[in-house]
Amino acid sequence: MSTPESTSGGAASGRRQAVLGIEIDGAGADPGAWRGAEVDPRAILTGELAVRAVQRAEAAGIDFVTFADTLEAPTDVPGEVSVRLDALGLAARVAPVTQRIGLLPTITVTHTEPFHVQASVATLDHVSGGRGGWVADVSDSAEAAAVIGRRTPAPAAETWREARYVVDVSRRLWDSWEDDAIIRDAATGRYVDREKLHYVDFESPTFSIKGPSIVPRPPQGHPVTAVLARTPEALEAAADADVVLLPESDELVSQLSHLRRQSVTLGPAARAGLVVLASVVVRPRADGVARVVEQIENLVEAGVDGVHLRPGSLELDVPLIAGEVVPRLRDRGLIGTADRGGSLRGRLGLHKATNRYARSTR
Amino acid sequence: MTKQVHLAAHFPGVNNTTVWSDPAAGSQIDFASFRHLAETAERGTFDFFFLAEGLRLREVKGRIHDLDVVGRPESLTVLSALAAVTTHLGLAATVNSTFNEPYELAKRLATLDQLSGGRAAWNVVTSWDAFTGENFRRGGYLDKSDRYVRAQESLRIVRKLWDSWAADDLIADQVTGRFAREGAGAFADDGDHFRISGRFGLPPSPQGRPVIIQAGDSDQGREFAASGADVIFSWHGTFAAGQTFYKDVKARLAKYGRSEDSLKIMPAVTVVVGDTDADAVEKAAYIREQQVSGPTALVLAELLWGRDLSAYDPDGPLPELEPVVGSSVTQGRVGYNDPGPIVAEWRAQAEAHGWSLRETVINQQNRQTFIGSPATVAEAINRHVQEDAADGFVLVPHLTPTGLDDFVDQVVPLLRERGVFRTEYAGPTLRDQLGLRR
Numbered sequence: 001m002s003t004p005e006s007t008s009g010g011a012a013s014g015r016r017q018a019v020l021g022i023e024i025d026g027a028g029a030d031p032g033a034w035r036g037a038e039v040d041p042r043a044i045l046t047g048e049l050a051v052r053a054v055q056r057a058e059a060a061g062i063d064f065v066t067f068a069d070t071l072e073a074p075t076d077v078p079g080e081v082s083v084r085l086d087a088l089g090l091a092a093r094v095a096p097v098t099q100r101i102g103l104l105p106t107i108t109v110t111h112t113e114p115f116h117v118q119a120s121v122a123t124l125d126h127v128s129g130g131r132g133g134w135v136a137d138v139s140d141s142a143e144a145a146a147v148i149g150r151r152t153p154a155p156a157a158e159t160w161r162e163a164r165y166v167v168d169v170s171r172r173l174w175d176s177w178e179d180d181a182i183i184r185d186a187a188t189g190r191y192v193d194r195e196k197l198h199y200v201d202f203e204s205p206t207f208s209i210k211g212p213s214i215v216p217r218p219p220q221g222h223p224v225t226a227v228l229a230r231t232p233e234a235l236e237a238a239a240d241a242d243v244v245l246l247p248e249s250d251e252l253v254s255q256l257s258h259l260r261r262q263s264v265t266l267g268p269a270a271r272a273g274l275v276v277l278a279s280v281v282v283r284p285r286a287d288g289v290a291r292v293v294e295q296i297e298n299l300v301e302a303g304v305d306g307v308h309l310r311p312g313s314l315e316l317d318v319p320l321i322a323g324e325v326v327p328r329l330r331d332r333g334l335i336g337t338a339d340r341g342g343s344l345r346g347r348l349g350l351h352k353a354t355n356r357y358a359r360s361t362r
Numbered sequence: 363m364t365k366q367v368h369l370a371a372h373f374p375g376v377n378n379t380t381v382w383s384d385p386a387a388g389s390q391i392d393f394a395s396f397r398h399l400a401e402t403a404e405r406g407t408f409d410f411f412f413l414a415e416g417l418r419l420r421e422v423k424g425r426i427h428d429l430d431v432v433g434r435p436e437s438l439t440v441l442s443a444l445a446a447v448t449t450h451l452g453l454a455a456t457v458n459s460t461f462n463e464p465y466e467l468a469k470r471l472a473t474l475d476q477l478s479g480g481r482a483a484w485n486v487v488t489s490w491d492a493f494t495g496e497n498f499r500r501g502g503y504l505d506k507s508d509r510y511v512r513a514q515e516s517l518r519i520v521r522k523l524w525d526s527w528a529a530d531d532l533i534a535d536q537v538t539g540r541f542a543r544e545g546a547g548a549f550a551d552d553g554d555h556f557r558i559s560g561r562f563g564l565p566p567s568p569q570g571r572p573v574i575i576q577a578g579d580s581d582q583g584r585e586f587a588a589s590g591a592d593v594i595f596s597w598h599g600t601f602a603a604g605q606t607f608y609k610d611v612k613a614r615l616a617k618y619g620r621s622e623d624s625l626k627i628m629p630a631v632t633v634v635v636g637d638t639d640a641d642a643v644e645k646a647a648y649i650r651e652q653q654v655s656g657p658t659a660l661v662l663a664e665l666l667w668g669r670d671l672s673a674y675d676p677d678g679p680l681p682e683l684e685p686v687v688g689s690s691v692t693q694g695r696v697g698y699n700d701p702g703p704i705v706a707e708w709r710a711q712a713e714a715h716g717w718s719l720r721e722t723v724i725n726q727q728n729r730q731t732f733i734g735s736p737a738t739v740a741e742a743i744n745r746h747v748q749e750d751a752a753d754g755f756v757l758v759p760h761l762t763p764t765g766l767d768d769f770v771d772q773v774v775p776l777l778r779e780r781g782v783f784r785t786e787y788a789g790p791t792l793r794d795q796l797g798l799r800r
Contacts, residue, residue, distance in 0.1 A: 032539070034534075034536070034541070035536040035537075035539060036536075037536070039536075041534035041536060041541070042532075042534055045476050045532075045564070045565070046476060046477065046479065047476070047477045071465075071466075072560055072561070072563075073547060073560070073561045073562060073563025073564075074563060075561075076541075076542060076544065076545075076546070076547075076561060078539055078540060079539040080541065081541050082541045082542045082546075082547075082563065083532075083541065083542065083563050083564055083565065084563050084564075085473045085476060085477065085564070086469050086470050086472075086473035088438075088439060088442075088470070089438065089439070089442040089470060089473035089474055089477060090442075090473065090477065092439045092440070092442035092443040093442045093443065093445055093446050093477045094446070095393075095443050095446070096393070096397070096443050096444075096446040096447050097446050111463065111466070112463075112466060113461055113462070113498050113499060113500075114499070115417070115461075115497045115498055116436070116461070116462070119435075119436040120436045120438075120439050122435070122436075123435035123436040123439040123440060124439055126391055126392070126393060126435050127393040127396075127435070127439065127440060127443040128393075129393070143560055146558060146559050146560050147465045147558055147559070147560035148463045148465055148466070148558065149463075149465075149556050149557045149558035149559075150463065150500070177433065181433075182433065184382055184383065186383040188657075189429050189655040189656070189657045189658065190428045190429060191382055191428060191429060191430055191431055191432060192426070192428050192432055192433070193428070194425060194426040194428045197419065197426050206499065207498075207499035208496075208499070209496075209497050209498075209499075210418070210496035210497055211497070212419055212426075214416045214417060214418070214419065214433065214434060214436075215391075215433065215434065215435055215436065216391050216433040
């Protein structure tokens with residue numbers, strides 16, 4: 001892709017088109033969403049509810065979907081959903097039944113092996129044909145530490161510091177196979193060119209990894225890394241991400257300018273390398289479509305690159321988002337056309353991921 | 363009573379058996395390849411689709427081995443995607459218990475089981491060396507006996523988590539707002555390797571819990587499988603060796619209070635189907651040639667000899683050097699504990715037949731298990747099953763992803779005609795196909 005799709009054919013103002021994401025979490029962001037007559041609560045467990053919502057979102061032209069997760073099970077509170085599928089498995093289940101929408105499962109890195117994390121995300125990118133990514137998260141609760149039983153819970157700053165090392169080593173491992181490492185050279189009998197496979201020899205204060213990855217370089221080179229910046233520590237770590245999700249708060253504008261300043265210090269090339277979205281609960285069914293459209297427009301006016309929509313109910317709100325909200329945003333020139341394909345990085349206007357190990361000339 | 367044959371399809375990953383140079387060989391990594399083989403297996407009403415695991419690229423003499431197929435996706439993610447495009451086929455993931463925590467394993471496997479409607483299986487393996495451990499922050503090298511202790515404890519805890527919900531704990535009552543019975547999923551365990559507690563967030567799938575597969579050739583492995591696996595996976599392809607293994611493993615079940623049909627014995631085998639027996643023999647010889655190039659023959663000989671043999675000509679005689687025990691010339695694959703007698707056998711065979719080094723490797727190491735016309739192969743498979751050399755087989759094709767097309771189109775119908783293989787699936791879950799209780 002030579003030009004990022006989201007900058008082509010922009011609104012009349014010349015403004016870059018807004019990115020739209022959507023969240024899958026149980027039956028929706030509202031804890032009681034599963035109790036509606038329209039919901040079969042057991043369809044949360046089979047993945048059917050998620051598949052239906054993602055397909056609706058894709059048909060409307062929404063750019064990507066995130067899948068919520070935590071390491072520990074949801075707390076067993078009356079009135080709330082107390083089960084949750086592993087987000088990575090659910091995202092992979094959705095991949096073959098969708099074609100264009102990006103898929104970003106939440107993966108917590110505090111207790112899981114970084115080597116497995118990068119291999120799983122690379123695999124999601126392979127099975128989805130270049131639509132893979134992840135929301136990197138940490139587990140700093142005592143409950144999460146107890147289900148694993150290996151380490152005592154660490155403070156947020158420490159777990160996020162470690163998460164940044166995991167993000168870093170993941171990208172290194174994705175680069176550890178050059179794109180053209182598989183040569184299948186029958187003449188010499190060599191399947192791979194080992195000069196194009198690289199040890200990463202990564203050292204951090206808490207782990208080290210030799211490499212290379214076991215998975216050939218994913219289609220996007222670097223699947224998209226997102227961070228949900230719900231704490232100050234997460235906001236700091238978000239500087240390393242491709243996509244930052246900023247929860248709706250009074251600090252949104254100041255957080256946004258903080259991120260922009262950080263990105264400026266990384267140089268002009270970095271600007272297109274950080275997509276900042278406001279992450280908000282939307283309930284068009286309860287609040288009315290017009291109000292939700294206005295809510296989104298206001299956020300975009302405030303300077304974010306787009307909005308991560310958290311539907312109150314997947315069954316009630318997603319059809320309205322897909323059928324009413326998104327077309328209105330499109331009519332106003334705020335977002336691109338529905339049928340755009342290509343890689344997730346392309347959709348988000350992110351730079352092509354260069355491989356740090358590939359030599360420019362051979 | 364006529365026994366029913368069980369069949370599984372292996373997607374070949376890292377090995378020298380995949381003939382990647384064949385014009386019909388496709389991608390080892392594109393999802394379309396996995397999908398083709400899985401759909402073929404499901405068309406053939408196979409029990410399950412099986413994926414192996416790799417956690418470090420193999421090395422020969424300190425450099426990455428470059429002759430064989432290498433590079434593969436992560437199993438559970440691929441299988442979760444395959445759950446979307448298959449309806450009855452079991453989905454078996456090899457996942458290491460050394461570098462994964464029981465809670466994570468239980469959660470990921472239970473998710474696959476839920477998403478597939480009860481079709482998940484876990485092939486429990488352990489890591490064997492510090493070489494692999496260099497890619498991981500913990501687990502690392504464990505003494506062989508400790509590995510089994512840890513694996514056994516992992517499996518016990520994973521099962522405990524899967525069993526932490528009673529069948530009626532999922533209430534999902536929209537009126538009262540109670541999603542689960544209070545206390546559902548609560549667990550605590552205090553073992554030698556793990557001390558954990560909390561709440562498990564997934565109720566049992568339609569098959570109760572995922573199927574457990576275990577590879578077991580060693581005494582410890584056989585015992586481990588007999589104590590708790592649903593399927594044992596082995597490499598005893600010949601009839602006599604199969605019968606001996608079968609008898610030994612089934613005899614171990616009683617002491618765990620298990621019936622003989624509660625553990626299915628499914629060796630990994632290769633199959634070459636031809637129009638006639640003679641055609642198949644010729645095809646098999648050609649495939650063996652493709653599988654073992656000169657450089658590959660040298661590497662396989664180095665694994666046995668435990669030393670650098672690069673000065674030798676693969677088309678010349680066998681090295682006169684004596685093998686080295688416990689060498690690390692090759693890394694990331696299982697070596698030979700006692701190479702002496704094998705080297706002696708190779709020499710005897712080479713001398714008797716006038717074989718070169720490469721010819722010896724081809725003939726000693728890469729013999730296909732079932733070779734013949736569709737009728738010959740169907741008969742051989744059925745004989746192994748009826749006469750207790752196996753309960754079925756895991757088929758390892760030499761081509762990706764079309765390597766089982768012929769088998770499914772030509773051999774499966776003959777097994778069905780004989781009334782020893784299903785014409786349709788027994789039910790929605792993998793336990794249904796394997797005839798295992800929930």
